[in-house]
Structures are given as C-alpha cells and as structure tokens.
Amino acid sequence: MIAPTLLVGLGGTGSKIVCRVSQMVTEEQRKRIGFAVFDTDINELREIREANPFIKTIQTSTKLTVGEYLNIDTHARDEWFPVNGILNSKSLTEGAGQVRAISRLALDTAIRAGNMEPLHNAIEELYKLEGDSSEQALRVVIVSSLAGGTGSGLILPVALYLKNYLATKFQASANITRGFFILPEVFYEVIRGQSERNNLKCNAYATLRELDAFLMKGDETLPEKYEKTVKLEFPRVGSNDVEEYNVRPYDFCFLFDAQNTEGKKLNSFNQYLDHAANCIYSQSIGPMNKRSNSSEDNTIRELCAERGRNRYAGAGSAMLIYPYEDVREYIALNWTKECVSSQWLVFDRMYKEKCLANAEMRAQGMNRRDINASVD
Template identity: 55%
Template sequence: MNSPTLFVGLGGTGSRIVAKVSEMIPEEQRMNTGFVIIDTDVNDLPEIKSSHSQIHAVQTSARMTVGQYLDHNKHARDSWFPISKFLHGKVLSEGAGQIRAISRLGFESVMKQDGLSELHKAIDELYKVDAAAQDQSLRVTIVSSLAGGTGSGLILPVAMYIRHYLTTKMQQSANVCRGFFVLPEIFYDVIPEGQKNHLRANAYASLRELDAFLMKGSQSLPGEYSDSVKLEFPKTGDDGYEEYQVLPYDYCFLFDAQNADNKKLNSLEQYMDHAAQILFSMSCGPVAKRINSSEDNVIRTISAHKGRNRYVGGGASRLVYPYEDICSLIGLEWASSNISSQWLEYD
C-alpha cells in the first residue's frame, strides 16, 4: 500500500484538478487517500462537492466586503494588507478577483473562527485507517494555479499551516509536502489579452515569495532579509499572532504550457486532465513507490545546494493497449483464413 496521501486543491483550478484525481483513485486506495478543496468562490465549491462526496470542502469567505473584514482584522489592516479604498467594497464570496491579498485575508478569518475542521478531518481520517499508517510519512500535495488570486494567495499559508498542524497536533514531523503549480501560459487561450499581464504579475510575485520562504526554511536566506520574510498566523480563539518556523514545501512542480520540444496541448481541459494524470502517477499510481524512494534519496543533493534545487518539472505518458483493434485484426484474420481454406467447399 502506498503512503497515506492528502491532495489539497486551492482556488478554482486547483480544486478542479484535485476533483479529477479523486475520480482516478482505485477503490483499494481510497481509504488511504484524502481530498480537500479550498476556495473563496461560493459558486464553485458546491458544484464539485455535490458530485464528489469523498472531497472535503472549505470555503474561506463569507458575504462580507473587504472593508468589513478589515474592521474585524486590524492586524491585517495595519501590517500587511495593501491600502486601497477601491478594494473595500469587494465581496469575498464572489472570489478573490485575482488579488492575492484578499485570499489570504479570508483564510486568516477562517483560522480565527476555527473554520478549518474539514481540513483537520481529512488529515485525521488518514491516520485512523490503519495503525501502520503511523509508520509511514504522510505525502501532502497542494495544487494551485499561480495566475489567479485565491490559489496564489494561499500556497504559502496553507502549506505552512498544514506543516504546523502535523507537527504540533498530530506529532507527525516526518512528512513530505509537494507543491504543484500551474503557470499563467496555460490560461492564455481562455482569457482576454488585457488580463494576461495580471496573471504574469501574480505568478512572478508568488514565485518570489515562495522562493524567499523556501530559502528561509532551508536556512539559506541572506541575513538582511531575516526580519522581513515572515508570515504570522492568528491564534485560534485568541487575538494574538504567531510565526510558524517551518519549510513550506520539499518540492515544487512547475506546470507550464510547453514541453521540452516547444509543443502544446490543444485546450485548457486537456491541460487539466494531464495535470491530474501526473499527480495520480507520482502519488498513487504503480510507480509512486519508486518516485517516493527517489525523493527520499536526493536529500544529499538538496543539502549540497543549500536547498536551492527544490524546483522540478513533471510529466506523464500512457501506454494504451489497442484492445478493439486487436480484436478486429483477429476477427479479420480468422475470416480470411476460413474463406481461403473452405471457399471452394462451400461453393
């Protein structure tokens, strides 16, 4: 049996990909695999949840405006949320609108209200299945695009929160966290030309922040940035905040539109299907154990490069056995043989 595995989809793209992965899991592995989707958009979550009962859903928004959120979260207002009165009328339940700070604002509010019970439940279920699961490292895969607001605004808070929860609540410090991030070019065919720069800006900012926290977690961050690179989390049921000293990701998979031969797929849906196939193959498929073993053995290489080689690519291929074609060929060969040897007799 593969290691216990948790898939977490962030935003619309991440949630759809995780839903596709959940459909591919064979029955014998379902008790060892958990699925969570997290989104601010109230319209997307029920649609996925209604057709995928095995998925735990977390809505990180309420029918409140950004201004109302900031009235309740003075820490965000005074320390990190961008000052812009144009944002104050934005309703979070309609989505983050490609603004990453709004996504983080909603997540902090859910944390303060102890609203992550579905995430906790998904993790707890993986350790209740079998006592042997306690002896295996949990594999967490967080899936998101870097182009929008919700997912790219949550890739750091959610990863660090899960790591902190596993260490403090579950006493499981030995876990592996992968990030699978969809880059902007994949969406170019489905968005207006004028919005492409917004997607590029979100991806660039997200990767810069991600890289800084990877360096901090690997203790390779230059000392001049040690005080500025930090992420504080609200304490549950408390007005205080605390900083989580954890490495957000062990490996970050960057999923782009072009392959090594500069070739592309034909549609966004094909990219979503391919992403799901990659995630299934490396986490739950027949080669998953070999991949996990390979990851465990690269610790020396990571150490030699001071944690700067955590970015990877990913791909998947499929060998399709042409069953129908083989049946047709055998049938035609049989007919040809019989006609050739018996034709004169019947005639």
C-alpha cells in the same frame, strides 16, 4: 501499498485538478487518500460537493465585503493588507478577483473562526488507518495555479498551516510536502486579453518570489538582512493574537508550463488539467510512486550541496493507449467463432459433401463416355 496521502486543491484550477485525480483512484486506494479543496467561490464549491461527496470543502469566504473584513481583522489592515477604497466594497463569495491579498485575508478569518475543521477531519481520517500505515510518513500534495488570486494567495499560508498543524497535533515533522503549480502561459488558451495576461504573470512572479524566500528561510539559507522581514503571521483561533510558524512550506515544487523542452504545446486547457492530474496520480498514487519517493529521498545530499536551491522541478507523464474499439471487436469475433460449435455447421458440411459427390459422379460419367467413344 501507497503511503497515506493528502491531496489539497487551492482555488478553481487546483480544485479541478484534485477532482480529476479523485476520479482516477480505485476504492481500495481511496482508503489511504484524503481530498480537500479551498476556494472563495461558493458556486464552484457547491458543484464539487454535489459531484464528489468524499472531498472535504473549505469555503474561506463569507458574505462580508473586504472593508468589513478589515474592520474585524485590524492586524491585517494595519500590518500587511494593501488597503484600497475600491477593494473595500468587493464581496468574496464570488472569488478573489485575481487579488492574492484578498484570498489570504479570507483564510485568516476562516482560521480565526475555526472553519478549518474539514481539513482537520481529512488528516485525522488518514491517521486512523490501521496496520503498518502508522510507520509511513504522510505525503501532502498541494495543487494550485500561480496565476489567479485565490490559489496563488493560499499557496504559502496553507502549506505553512498544514506543516505546523502536523508538527504540533501529531508530532509529525517527517511528512513530505509537494507543490504542483500551474504557470500563467497555460491559461493563455482561455484568457486572451493582454492586460489580463499581464496580471497573471505579475501574480506568478510575486508568488514565486515569496515562495522562494520562505524555502530559503526553512533551509536557513536566507540572507541575514531578510531574516526579520520574511515572516507570515497567523491568527489564533478565537483570539485577536497572532503567531508565526517557523517551518519550511514545501520539500519539492513542480512547475507546469505550457511548453515542453521541445517547445511543443497541448491542444486545450482541459488537456493541461488532465496532464497535471496524470502526473500527480503517477507520482503520488500509481504503481510508480514508490520509485518517485525513493528518488526524492536520495536527493538529500544534493540538496545539502546546493543549499536547497534545487527544490524546484518539472514533471511529465506518458500514457500507453490501446486501440480499445479494435481490440474489443477482434476479441468479440473470435469469441463468436469459438462459440459456434460444429453442430451448427452440420448441414453446411452435408451440403458441401453432397456437392462434392455429385461432382465426382459427373466426372466419372464423363470419363465412361470418353472411354466408350475411344473404343468405337
């Protein structure tokens, strides 16, 4: 039996992968799995709700422009947002436009307005499970790209928010949080302009640097000179106050690149999404998940020895594909052969027997003629 598991997709790519995983689970497995997706793009969220009504959707954007957001969220304007007059007129409902700071700005506003209830509901439904499920720690899987604006801007704040919520609401600090992140080269199949590719790489580099700093902070290995500056403050619901969450965002981070160790690639962008979904399903839900969990639990000594620097990993999956059409045809033909009883062939046998009898009679007649001829 799998542990209660929450799958969270961030941005367009993360949401698509989570939707793919949701289609792979059985009805029995779905009772122990919660699905939630975050996006600023209202159009993509609408499509997800229509196709997957059991997935909780959190729209972090409103019809406000960036400038209007900043007039409301003065803490963001004065403390951390890169204020730019060109960005002020951008609306968030169509996406973050590869600007990570816009995604975080939208999330802060959603938290302050109390719009995180769909996520809370997904978690609470998992904690309502009966039987021995309460003895198993919740597993959280956060899926995103590192290349765009919405997902890479939410990787840190959503993980920190979830960790803090579980620790304060359910006193559950033992949960395991994994991150599955898609690196920029995977998107080269669909984004061919060099300037756009450079933007993807810049987002990924900045996101990984931030992620690494907060992982070190959670492991208490961050250099002393950065201890006061590496922080992320969250708004309080219904208030202008902010607070800092002192928790480690992830326990393990899995990075998906376009090439494997032999330098080979998949054929299309959709194949990369399917590959990521297969890896997540195999590791977190499928029959192999117990082995994966046990392996992670046994790495604690290695983490201590490496001061937490080995929290990054790769992941892969293999699939055994049977020749379905050939197997189906073979089974159908054998079934047909067995269904055709001997009664169906009675006339065929009678015909064959008559032919054999006639042949024997002709042979006997020929033999008599031969004998008579020899006597004469």
